Amino acid sequence: MSTTLGQRGGLALLLALVLWLFMLGSGAALAQADPAAAQVERQHTQPLNNAPVWREVDSGKSHFTTVRGPETGVLIQSEGQTWRQWRNGPITFYGGILLLVVPTAIGLFYAVKGAVKLHGAPTGRRMQRFNLFERVVHWGTAISFVVLGITGVCILFGKHVIEPIFGNAALGGLLWAGKGIHNYLGPVFAVFTLLMILAFLRDNVWQAIDSVWIRKAGGIASGEHVPSGRFNFGEKTWFWIGVTFLGLIVAGSGLVMDFPNFGQTRADMQLANIIHGVGAIVLIALSLGHIYMGTIGVEGAYQSMKTGYVDETWAKEHHEHWYDEVKAGRSGHP
Secondary structure: OHHHHHHHHHHHHHHHHHHHHHHHHHHHHHHHHOHHHHHHHHHHHOOOOOHHHHHHHOOOOOOOOOOOOOOOOOOOOOHHHHHHHHHHHHHHHHHHHHHHHHHHHHHHHHHHHOOEOOOOOOOOOEEEOOOHHHHHHHHHHHHHHHHHHHHHHHHHHHHHHHHHHHOHHHHHHHHHHHHHHHHHHHHHHHHHHHHHHHHHOHHHOOOOOHHHHHHOHHHOOOOOOOOOOOOOHHHHHHHHHHHHHHHHHHHHHHHHHHOOOOOOOHHHHHHHHHHHHHHHHHHHHHHHHHHHHHHHHEOOHHHHHHHOEEEHHHHHHHOHHHHHHHHHOOOOOO
16 A cells, blocks of 8 residues: 555656656747747846846837837937047047137237237228127127037036036036026027028128238238228138038037927937037137137227227228228118
8 A cells, every 4th residue: 555655656746847847848948939938037047147138228229118209119329328438538638629729829829919900090980880780690699609608618528627626516506507508598599690691691702802812811920901891701711611600500409409309319419419519619719719800809890899880991901892892882781
C-alpha cells in the first residue's frame, strides 16, 4: 500500500515538473513572439534591468499616447542633445568672442581717428532729413532691439558671466524677468522692423553714385569728401543686411519660438533657436558699428534722428547729392 502511494506521489511530482517546464517554454515562446509580452516578462524576472524598454523610449519613434499633437508619442528626442552642444559650444564661444572683438575694434578706431567733424562752419539754416513717422519707426525699432539684445545676451551668456559674480539666485531672477520681457517684446520688434523696411526702402536702392563711395571707402580712412544720396552705400548695406535680412530672420525665428502652437516639433524649435541665436549675435555686432556712426562717430548724426533736421553744411558734406536734389526741388520727401 505504501509502495503504491509512493509511486503515485512520484508520478504526480513528475507530471507537475513536466507541466511547469511546458508552461515555461510556452511563456518564453510567447515572449519571443510578442515584444510587449517579453517586456512584461523581463519586468518580473529583471525589474531593474529593462534595457529594451529604454532603448525603445530613446529611439525617437512615436508610441501610443492619449494626448494628441506633434510628437506627443515621443518621450525622448535625442536630437536635443545635439542642439544643446551647438548652443553651449560654438555659438556661445564664437559669439562671445565676436561680441568682444567688435566693440574693442570700434574703441581703437575712435581712439585713433576720433569723430568725423564738419569741415565748414554751420550755416544755421536747417533741412528736414527725417519726418516724424520715420523717427518714430526708427526709435521704436532701436529701443526694442536694444532691450531684446540685452536680455538675449543675458540668457545666452548669463551662466558664464553673471552667475559667477552675483550667484545663482540673482541669475535666476534676472533670467525670469528677462525671458518674459524678451518673449513679449519680440513681436513688437517684428512689427517695427516691417515698418522700418517700408519707410526707408525707396531711399536704399542702388544708385550709380554708390560706386564712387565704394571705390573711396566712403572717405572714412582718408577723410576725403565723398558725395552720396540720402543714404550712402554703407548705410544701404546696413539697411539690406542688418535691418532687412538679419532683422527678418531674427524676428521670424523668434516668432516660431514665441508661438509654438502651430504644429512646430521639437526639432523645429531647436533649429529656430540656433538660427535665432546666430542671427542675433551677428546683428548685434553689426548694430554696434551703426550705433557708433550714428552717435559719437559722426558729428551731427545723432541730432538728425533726434530732431529730424540737419544743418545745410552737414547735409552738403555728408550727402551732397541729396542736398542738391532738395535744393533744386527734385526731392519731395521727407
